[in-house]
Amino acid sequence: MTKRTILITGAAGFVGHHMVEHILKNTDFNIIGIDSLSYSGSLDRLRDIQIDPFHHPRFTHMGYDFRQPAGPNLIRELASVTHVLHMGAESHVDRSIADPMSFVMANVVGTTNMLELARGLPQMELFIYFSTDEVFGPVPLDPAYPGHQETAVHSPKNPYAATKSSGEQMVTAFANTYGIPCIITRQMNIFGERQHPEKFIPKVIRSVLSGAVVPIHATPDKTQAGMRHYIHARNVADAHMFLLEKRPWIGNACGHVESYHIVGEREVDNLQLALMIERFVRDLAPASGLKVAGLCYEMVDFHSSRPGHDLRYALDGRKMKALGWQPPKNFEESLKKTVQWSLENPGWLSNP
Structure with a gap:
């Protein structure tokens, strides 16, 4: 792969710092990470994976709040950027229900500002918009019911999903109007080490x-x-690295925005998941000297009281599979390792 410089928004966030680590370990790319360091972003995530945000040969941190337009001086500093991976976003459904305007500012205005920034980059090759399954709305609670394909019609049911859908429309508009090469990736529920403690x-x-x-x-x-x-x-x-290597969108008409669904290999209901976590904690906690009280849960009809909560989302992952990609680590192995890491690093269970 040709050496590139990738600008990653939300680089100090949960998914962003995993992306930074993966790119640095598996390519020779340079990375410029920007983050406003809001409640969900922390440079401690980068330090925890031995990346000094201010003294690293291939990673540079820049503080920038993309809810504000990028000035010409910032754009000049980013002149070497070849790819923009726009991962930064407000992403918690509960917060979007309580404060929808903050999600409009981050996910709609912020995405537009990043697209405007990308227009000014002289070596710009690709803008990747990191989106979500929630843009399509829910599907029936029947595992046999297929997931949404990439071309399905959007039907968001909460403010978070609506703002991510709006961001997708701006990406498509900028690609068509200004000729910016863009793709969209949609993911489902992401987990792993150093996740924000408000997550499930x-x-x-x-x-x-x-x-x-x-x-x-x-x-x-x-x-x-x-x-x-x-x-x-x-x-x-x-x-994402698979897509950057394969570049399956090459040859498409200018202005066409291809999208790709990144789907885990196994679907579980949240009670099953909670019981799996309890089993792993009971098995692993003694080695960390931690006491186990046991899982206490309450089945709650959130959707009736807060209609923005949907019970099932599903994406069709056959497009990525046909291209040759499959998750390198399986769900249960990944979950067990995440639980073990969390028990060995309990500070991340209470601190963002």
Whole structure:
């Protein structure tokens, strides 16, 4: 692969720092990471993987809040960038329901500002927009019901999903209007080390250790938990590097934006997942000297009281599979390693 300089937004975030680590370990690319270091971004993630944000031969950190337009001086500093991987976003559904305008600013205005920045980069080859399964809305709670294909119609059901869908429309508009080469990737529920403690898997680990009750989204009669495909962040990073190497979009008409679904190999409901986590914690906690209280959970009909919560999302992953990609690490192995790492590094269960 030709040496490149990749600009990654949200590089100090959960998925972003896994992307940084994967690229540095598996390529000779240079990376410029930008992050506003909001509640979900922390340079400690980078330090924890032995990347000094300010003294690294191939990684440079820049503080920039993309909710504000990039000035000409910043664009000049980024003149070597060949690829923009726009991962930075507000991503928590509960927060979007409580404060939708902050999601509009980050995910719609912020994406537009990044596209404007990309227009000014002299060596720009590709803009990658990191999106979500939630743009399509929910599917029935039947595992036999197929997932959405890449060309399905968007039907977002909460403010977070609506802002990510809007971001996709801006990407398509900029590609068509200004000729910026763009692709869109959509992922499902991502997990791994150093995830923000408000997310489901760290929350369940804390519950098993402390005995605190964890809510599990369920049907109105509280008999069936919501279902998700879960995928480790390093598998997501691997899929993006696969795409950059294969470049399957080459030859498409100017202005056409191809999209790709990055899907884990196994779907589980959230109660099954919580019970798996409990089993791993019980097996692994003694080695870390931690006491186990046991899982306490409550099946909660969140959707009736907060309609932005959907019980099942699903994406069709056949396009990536046909290209030759599959997750290098399986779900259960990845989950067990994440639980083990979390027990050995308990500070990340309570600190972002």
